[in-house]
Structures are given as structure tokens and as C-alpha cells.
Amino acid sequence: MGPQISPQIIGSTFAAMTTAGKVIRCKAAVAWGLSQPLVMEEIEVAPPKEREVRIKIVATTVCHTDLYFLREKSSSEGFPAVLGHEGAGIVESVGPGVSRLKAGDRVIPLFVSQCGECRFCLHPETNHCNMNWSSQRPGKRYDVGSDTTSRMKCKGQTLLQFMGTSTFSEYTVVNETAVAKIPDSAPLDKMCLLGCGVSTGYGAAINTAKVKPGSSCAVFGLGAVGLAAVMGCKAAGATRIIAVDINEVKFEKAKLFGATEFINPRDHSKPIQQVLAGMTDGGVDFSLECTGNVDVMRSALESCVKGWGVSVVVGYTDTHDVCTRPLQLLSGRTWKGSLFGGYKSVESVPKLVDDYMANKLKLDEFVSHTLPLDSINEAFDLLVQGKSIRTVLKLSTGH
Template identity: 60%
Template structure:
């Protein structure tokens, strides 16, 4: 690439302060440093987590510094690599990862967890390994959300936070595996380990919840109940594998009581994909005693979940999942292969398409519940 080693000037959607719409700016993206890779982002999604950090900081979300370029669910092409990078070359198709996998630490060697902590504290604070960001605007450092910042045409990420994928993968589809679909699907098949012939309830039918429904269906569950207060999502849930859907607003009893009655004692598995502590409690209480498993996939950082101790003492298991339990660098290419082989749906999650300069519309449709995922094209020719 002729741009290797040079500062790249490009467009990015910058969040200058909390609670305000993004502004399309000209930014400068510095070359990658040691163990870093600069990538051209082709497509990115707008996730609930992006929305929460922009509009709900302080309401269950920890503060991140501004100005900030959001975005963490994306796919792109390697433009250049920094010193000591051996696993990537210019032209490689890649998916950036908010969860690293260094493959050398105790956690990476432990099959029970995917929680690698390489560069973790820095990327959570919006910087890379040396404590600075590679993006600047108007002479000011711009922080990188979760070490990624995919709402920029170019960005720089650590080489341990990047998955190389097959060259024939369509980047405008597989970007979904960078967050939402991997999280929901993994909550069912990787963390919860849903069994064939079981009963499941999925709370929240956004992208993560629909991916969880898909996971339950692929795992062979015979009863899959979708739960959401927006009945417009029910048709899509049935398409992904739900056997029926329930709206809590249609009942005078708490939804957990409705589900316990409907399933003659409770479901085998409940997957919470909302990020609301009250919904988490309801999901746990909807499972059967003796062996019920509740997996929390919805995201909140500071809120407290209320658990009635007896619900646990009676044999239920309460679990959390981060990125669906996948070991990011090694597992994401396999999920891409599964999609390419027709074993995973991705196209059907994309309900809207927008160019970068209309990204604020994607936040509006996300909040209104009228879309599942909006694909943001970073370049006009891909729009």
C-alpha cells in the first residue's frame, strides 16, 4: 500500500460529548506502532452498546473519555502492519475484536474462559498499548472505543485484537460476527450449551436475542419462546426458529409466571439479551428448578441484579457470557466458515443500509426498535 508508514486523512463519525449526535469530521489516522495493524473499515454495525455509551453514560455505563470514535462491530481490509506483526499482511480480510486473544496468557490457555486481558485496561479506556490513540482531529487526540473505533474509514488495532478471515467472505455481511450475532449465538451454543429436545426462552428479540433464538434452533431445542414488548419483532423471531412469542404487556401476571405455567414448571434454558436487571431476574425465575440454566448476555456495567437465593439453592444455574464465550481470534474465522457453508444466517439480520454521513439515523432506528441491524458503509462505492 502506498499509504504505509504515512498518516492517513479520512472521514470518521466523532462523538465530541456525551448525549449529542455524531459529527462527520476529517480525522488523521497515524501509522501502526509495534504489534499494531491499520485497517480500512468496509462495513460496520451500530450496536446497543454504542448507543448506551453515547446517550446513557452514568445510567449503568461507566464513563469513557471524549472526544471518541465509537463502533466495534465491523469488518475490513489490512492496509499496513507495524513492527513485529507476523500474522497479518496488507490485503488480508479481517474482523477487529473488542475482546483480545493473545494466545500466550494463562486465560488463553484455559479452555474454560475467553477472557484474555492483553491491553485490556488501555482499550477499555480508549487508548492502545502505549497509552495513546492513533486517531486525531483538529489537533486533538480522539479516543478509540474499546480499542477499535470502526466509525472511521481507517483505524488501528492491536494485532491480538484482530481475526484474519477467508478471502472470499463478504465483509458487508460478516461484520455482524464482530459483536451481536456472535454474542447471542454463543450464549446459546457455547456458554449455555443448549441441548437437543430442550425448552428455551429468549428475552429480548434484537440482534443478540435473534442470534440466541437461532442458536437454540441449531442446537435442537424443541420449544423456543421469544419474549419482547415489541410484537413487530415476532415474525422475525419465528423465522429464526422461535416456536412462539410472548409479549409481557399482554399479561397481568409477571412474565416469569406466565412462562412457568406455559411450560409446566419452567424452561430448561433462559437467555437474557436485553441488559436490564429486572429482565435478568425474570429470566432466572422462568427456568425450572433442579436444572434450569439462565445465561445473561445483555450488557450493563454498574447496575445490580436482584436474585432470590432460594432460586439458586433449588438447583438453577446463573451464568454470564462475554462475546458468547468464543475465543475471539481462533473462533471467529470458524463462524465465518459456518456462514459461508450455509450453517449460520447473517444476511437476514441486516434490515437497513446507510452511508457513514447518515449514521445518526441508525441510532434513531435502533432506539425506536424498527430495525435489527443497520449496515453502515464507510465508502460510497460500497453503499
């Protein structure tokens, strides 16, 4: 008997043959306005243009940044849109000029690009890229394609593509500079976690803070990003990893990822930075803020020891200013920020996949719920209520 061919491979190849170059009608969760529930709609996804890739999304997750944009951002700019930026799927077709990817490849779309040619890509100390959607449209939280025309429409209206990815859709179109190719053996319902949260927190500890063996660390906020930061501190060899959160339900999960001590700020009358200073003879060596709250950012900085303490801002917000007194920095502390964990995306994400496949990186443990895409509003509610770490949304297998 000859070699057996997987039905999934056959289906993927057939789909590419029948849909390449054509508009695809598919399901997507559309955000029509600020603080409105997402609506499952039939949308149109145009073929990829030059240096673009059309991807069939197999699994995606809900990140707090999606929540922030949908329910917490003060401006109504950027609607209607298809949100989502933690996804994984299979290339359906590629546009002109794409040579690195082909139909049938398993991939992770990325909200941070890596063109490999610009000043930032060529510099070893940053993962910024001039081709990134945020560089092309400063201050925006969405992308409308490389030629300023969105590839998505619904009911005659253009749908903005959130962070250049829009993974809350059965199909999406992404620039090839923001796509990581991964092995066929990698499970897509786990790989989607590497699209943002896990990579962001883990890399913030290893790449940005550069946590050292034997050091003390404090991680503020125990969502997926914070738990990944805990995991990164442990991987870097920290001996004291203090997890800080007001939701004590998360402490047991933090212990699984390597936390050694736990603090609920509400249990103390003193500011949390003073509590930490008292526990650590003047402050921790490293702190990572993973909440997006500017008050917590200040607390995290001031919880570091003077002289050499390093604090990293990981959580996202763009509506409030962050501040501290100059003496906090004059005394020797370093305040840094981290985007996507400092990883150069296209080249680094496949290495994280390899680490997962070799049992060197936890991913399964982040998945608290699994739901179909049409239950996406439930996934948002679970996140708001603090009941989920990551909810994986599995998309239909049609098309």
C-alpha cells in the same frame, strides 16, 4: 491472455504502498460528548506501532452497546471518541512484530482479544484474555493504544478508541491479538455482523448455556443479539424456543430464526416468570437475557425450572446491580454470564465465517437497513425506535 487481477486488489495494494508509515487523513463519525449527535469529521490516523494493524474499514454496524455508551451511560467520561465495534475491512499496513497478518488481508477487528499465551487464553473454559483492552483498563469503555497513546486525533485533540476498535472511521488501528483473518471471498458487508451481536447471542446459547437437544428455552429481547440466541437455540436442537419481547413486530423475524412461541409481557397481569412457569410445567430448561435490563435478568433466572435450569446474562449494563433471592439458586438453578458468546475470538470467528459461507449460519437476515457512514445518526434513531435489527453502514471507497 494472462490471469486477470481484481481492481480492488490493485487498489488495496497501491494504497498500502502509498500510505504505509504515514499519517492518514480520513473521515470518521466523532462522538464529542454524551447524548450529542455524532459529527462527521476529518481525522488523523497514525501508522500502527509494534504488534498493531491499521485497517481500512469497509462496513460497520450500530450495536446497542454503542447506543448505551453514547446516549444512556450516566458518566461523560470517555469523550471525544470514535465509537463502533462491529466492522470488517482490509489491512492497510502492519507495525513491527506482526507476522500473522499482511497488507491486503480481509479481517474483522474484535473487541475481545486472544493473545494465545496468557492464563485465560490457555484455559479451555473462558475466552477472556490479559491483552484485552478491558483487562488493561478495568472499568473503561475505550482504549488508547498499547503504549497509552491513541492513534486517532481530530482538531488537535486525542480521540479515544472505543473498545479497542473504533470502526466508525474509514481507518482504525487495532492490536493484532484482536484481529481475525477471513477469506478473500467473504462479503465484508455481512462479516461485520460477526464482530459482536451475532457471535454474542449465538455463542451464548451454544457455548455458555450449552442448550441441549429436545430442551425448552426462553429468549428475552429480540434485538440482533436475542435473535442470534434464538438461532443458537435452534442449532443446538431445542424443541421449544419462546421469544419474549414487548415489541411484537419482532415476532415474525424471531420465527424466521427458529422461535416456536411468542410472549409480550404486557399482555399478562402476572410476572413473566410465572407465565413461563405455567406454560412449561415449572419453568424452561434454559433462558437467555439479551436486553441489558437488570429486572429482566432476574425474570429470566426465575423463569428457569428448579433443579437444573440454566440462565445466561448476555445483555450489557454497568450502572445497576442485579439481584435475586438466594433460594432461587439454592434450589438448583445456575446463573451465568457470557462475553462474546464464549468464543475464543481470533480462532473462532473464522469458523463462523466458514459456517456462513456454507449456508449453516444466517447473517443476511439480520440486515434491516443499509446506509452510508454519514447517515450514522439515522442508524442510531432506527435502533432507538425499534425499527432496525442491524443497519450496515458502508464507508467510502477512497484512499
